[in-house]
Amino acid sequence: TQLLEQSPQFLSIQEGENLTVYCNSSSVFSSLQWYRQEPGEGPVLLVTVVTGGEVKKLKRLTFQFGDARKDSSLHITAAQPGDTGLYLCAGVPRNTGKLIFGQGTTLQVKP
């Protein structure tokens, strides 16, 4: 059972466009993380959100944690080819305490 659903699974856009990736669940999470993974490498943490409604910004990336702590979003403004990669959300369900991952969103930004 996939507790964290990411959408879309694939996204191909032109440089300069904006995009949003969603991470949804019916479960409440203690925290949610976003990782970025490049081919042939392991995931690298971008951000952790802990408080419901929290918004964090990392340059052109904006992360939001839903008020009910069941969902999160990643918005990229003016995407660049360097943003290309696999984006993974991960969270700790309150009833398990163990980190689980969404299935990932593959982003391709074409110059």
Place this chain on the structure above:
Amino acid sequence: NAGVTQTPKFQVLKTGQSMTLQCAQDMNHEYMSWYRQDPGMGLRLIHYSVGAGITDQGEVPNGYNVSRSTTEDFPLRLLSAAPSQTSVYFCASNRAGRSRDEQFFGPGTRLTVL
């Protein structure tokens, strides 16, 4: 610091063979985990350890064994490889042993079972 290292980077096995995937970290992290990554399924937890001598099962533990004799090393053993175990395997560690803490990942081992 080397961070989290994994060997080998690539491996091809025949069905029924056994092997050990090596993982080491030099950050003195207590918490270490093994994940497998398959297309469209994200990362799934195989086994994890909260400290030397302590291991526990994750979401998909069948067919894998682990042990943690030192803080630095956390090997993953495949007892009798099956084609369903073809995957990319990642080892990760984190500092304080809380699940929400940042996971530091190794570069992965790409395993093919024929």
